[in-house]
Amino acid sequence: MNGAAALALTAGTAQAAAVTEKLVIVQNGENIGTVTGTTDGASVSVDYYVDDNGRGPKHKENLTIGAGGIPTSWTVGGTSLMGGSVNESFKWEGGQASWTSQADKGAVPAAKAPLYVVNDDSPWALGVYARALLKAPGNSLPLLPAGTMRLVKVKATTLGAGKDALPLTLYRIEGVNLQPDYVLLDKAGRLFATFGGHYLTIRQGHEKEAHAIQALGAEAERALARDRQKALAHRYTQPVRIRNVHVFDARTGTLGGLSTVIVLRDRITAVMPSDQDPFGGNGAQPDDQVIVDGQGGTLMPGLHDMHSHTTLDSGLFYLAAGVTETRDMGNDNAFLQDMMPRIEAGELAGPRITPNGFLEGRSPYSARFGIIPETVADAVKAVDWYADRGYFQIKIYNSMTPDWVRPIADEAHKRGMTVTGHVPAFDTPDRCIRDGYSEITHINQLMLGWLLKPEEDTRTPLRLTAMARAADLDLNSAPVQATVKLMVDGHIAHDPTAVILERLMLSRAGVTPPGDVDYLDNMPIGYQRYRKRTFVPLKSPADDQAYVKAFGKVLETLKLLHDKGIRLLPGTDDVTGFTVHREMELYTMAGISPAEVLRLSTLSPEEYMGHGDLGTVERGKLADLVLIAGDPTQDIRAVKKPRLVMKGGAIYYPSEIYQSLSIKPFADAPPVTVPKVMEGPGDSLGAPGLFGGGHDDDLGD
Structure with missing residues (x-):
């Protein structure tokens, strides 16, 4: 060579x-x-x-x-x-x-x-x-x-x-x-x-x-x-009789005495006091019905996440947490259009989805889903695209040109939709309301209107980091009171997603965040470690304390809005269901009663979205139901351990779902008796047990 x-x-x-x-x-x-x-x-x-x-x-x-x-x-x-x-x-x-x-x-x-x-x-x-x-x-x-x-x-x-x-x-x-x-x-x-x-x-x-x-x-x-x-979906052609439960009345915020609730497929056919149930005592039971023993627990309407971004995996997490309906606040449109009918048909697990149409402006910071129109005429056409497909609202995002908001809102109103969203960069909550918003999304988007200078750009992480300034915010100040008056006068709703602000503002390396304490040890190791990190830049102990104090101001703002009669829409900007529970808990920490928080998380969203078939446990209503062991009107944390969830004619046992997802369950399934004549292979017969429990007559003993 x-x-x-x-x-x-x-x-x-x-x-x-x-x-x-x-x-x-x-x-x-x-x-x-x-x-x-x-x-x-x-x-x-x-x-x-x-x-x-x-x-x-x-x-x-x-x-x-x-x-x-x-x-x-x-x-x-x-x-x-x-x-x-x-x-x-x-x-x-x-x-x-x-x-x-x-x-x-x-x-x-x-x-x-x-x-x-x-x-x-x-x-x-x-x-x-x-x-x-x-x-x-x-x-x-x-x-x-x-x-x-x-x-x-x-x-x-x-x-x-x-x-x-x-x-x-x-x-x-x-x-x-x-x-x-x-x-x-x-x-x-x-x-x-x-x-x-x-x-x-x-x-x-x-x-x-x-x-x-x-x-x-x-x-x-x-x-x-x-x-x-x-x-995981257990379906029965015969009635399901849920006995020994206290029914939560979302209208009055109270629990009734022991009752029996009967469901046939996806409808409630009876709600009666236990002493009026012909099969309520002496161990008697019909031989052609599935019997669920609620063991004195609470039966309530399904929970809602009013700020979700649906994924293929989110459905089981939501159902396991007792969340039976979500409002999707922006998604890949083709994905969501494919996903929704599959859930409705029972092919895939998931809550009912009310979709919002996502509109973003074009900038170096643009979110890359929904529709990004190049002109205001394109934006108006996008509104029509969403309206033709039955979307509930239009959601506007960070990079939208402020001058486009009014024509977008005008077209949405013409098509029978309302408008919600972020406050676009260099815009203000007050102007958004005047231009046609009927709702403001994220409590930081609302509060930044009282904290930022006009030239500051919220398309960047500033929309989070500037929240540290809220530590010294005076809620009695003129700017705050002016915005609140606009919201009251215009019946403007608010979707706070306070839980996500807590996660970001109070995240600290090596520490379990306060909102994750009740469930994190049960989770897969990768997720446990992901949650124990600092998401915000902290340059000094003073930064740390500013975020802590500022989050306290977030809770004070929640209470102020609620006391003024502004409708709060509990949502999370997450997809696990665990954050729904924490969002509810944060409202109680702000000083709102547990019973009122339960109403905000069950009946109130249905009223807001015009869904008359849901939100209460009554004969003829859709049977989207959650069974829990404790009394959530006294301790909201009881909602964190559902034992049984019904949605779309199927029964789900959270303990089974969590086992299938490599998560340690939080509560056992209730005892369930399935008549011998109904037992057999297939998910439409038999008792739960495909992920543990077998086809025993009594599950949970």
């Missing part, structure tokens, strides 16, 4: 040793971020950048890959979703594994490197996990700091055809987060794509295949959701 050839070979070998892979993050057809990984032997460096609606994680990672594809070191540095600092590290050496993250830190003896789950991770991490799991016995590995991760092969597929054909394999990663993650690997085991929720991460150069990949992912997610619905 001559010198030139040797030099060329050496250069080629060096070039091959370092491989750079770039993926792009896509939302609603637009690129919002990148993931760039460079592998040089066992060393990997990753650059992760997301700019979604003015926010998103931005950090760098460095890994060393050891035996079995398991990292022996992993560092992450940068900022998280809302700008909070990230400085995470893991290392295995000398028979010991140690780690430090926002959530926790520790050190444990380890004969070999454990699979560490990164707290502030990126899509790249999913490829690392998948490759390690492929080499593990049973495609399963114990995790540090806790838990177990599993890899499930979903299907092999081919992208493209002929010489451009690219064989890929789709896998599902389970056991760490609330929802499974999906990854596509090529034949070499390299990451080609990940997806979940409304994001898609795909190898650069293949963006034209994004639609095909999203369709593949959607079908995989739907298949899993369909299987879970078949296993």
Whole structure:
């Protein structure tokens, strides 16, 4: 070999040793971020950048890959979703594994490197996990700091055809987060794509295949959701007799004496005092009905989340929490139009959905879903598109041009819709109300009107961080009182989502947030750690105290609005149901009675949306019902442990749902007796038990 050839070979070998892979993050057809990984032997460096609606994680990672594809070191540095600092590290050496993250830190003896789950991770991490799991016995590995991760092969597929054909394999990663993650690997085991929720991460150069990949992912997610619905929805052709319950009257805010409630499919056919129930005593029971023993608990109408963004996974979480209806405040329109009829038909689990049409303006900070009109004429046409499809309201977002609000609202009113939303950047709540809003979304959007200077831009994280200024806000000041008067005079409603403000403003690294205390220990390890982080930038102890004091002012504002007769619409901007419970609890912390909060969370939304068939437990009403053990009119926290939920003619047992989602249940199912003649295979017969419990005559004893 001559010198030139040797030099060329050496250069080629060096070039091959370092491989750079770039993926792009896509939302609603637009690129919002990148993931760039460079592998040089066992060393990997990753650059992760997301700019979604003015926010998103931005950090760098460095890994060393050891035996079995398991990292022996992993560092992450940068900022998280809302700008909070990230400085995470893991290392295995000398028979010991140690780690430090926002959530926790520790050190444990380890004969070999454990699979560490990164707290502030990126899509790249999913490829690392998948490759390690492929080499593990049973495609399963114990995790540090806790838990177990599993890899499930979903299907092999081919992208493209002929010489451009690219064989890929789709896998599902389970056991760490609330929802499974999906990854596509090529034949070499390299990451080609990940997806979940409304994001898609795909190898650069293949963006034209994004639609095909999203369709593949959607079908995989739907298949899993369909299987879970078949296993968890219990349907009966005969009456279901719920005995020994106290019925919550949402009109009066009181509990009645012991009663029996009878349901046939999806309608309530009887509500009667127990002493008038012909089968109420002496152990007597009809031999052709399903009997539920409420054991003295409370039967109430289903709860609502008046600020949701539906996902394929959200349905079971909502039902397990007793949430039987949501208002979707903005979504990928094609996804939602496909999803809603599937839920209505019983193919997929989920609450009833009332959709709002999302309109955003065009700017570098735009949210990438709903419709982003380029002109005011396009915005008016978008209103008509939503109206033709029966959407309840128009929701306006941060980047909308303030001068477009009035023509949008005029068209919405003409089409029988009202308008809600954020206060667009450089606009004010007062002007939005005058221009046609009938509701303001998010309590920070309302309060920022009293805190910001006219030139400040709320398309950025300022819409959160500026809330620290509320610490010294005078609620008796002229600006506050002027806005409140406008709301009272115009019958303007408010959707506070106070729980999300609490989560962000009071988030602190290594600490369980106050709103998560009652449920977090039951959750998968990845979600537990995700919640124990600082989302807001804190430069000093004074910043910390300002946020704490400011959130106290949020609660005072809630009480002020309620006392003035302004309709509050409990919502969360989340999809788990746990935050619905906390939103309700926050209202009681603000000084609103538990009984009134229950009314706000059951009957009041139905009145607001004109749904006369729901909201109370009465003969002829739809049987969207929740059974809990305690008395929520005395302690609102009782709603956090539903035992049985009915919706759409199906019975769900939260204990079963949580077991299927790798969550430790919070309450047992009530005793249920199914007549022997009705027992048998299939989800329309038999007693609950597909995720534990079997076909016993009495469940919960």
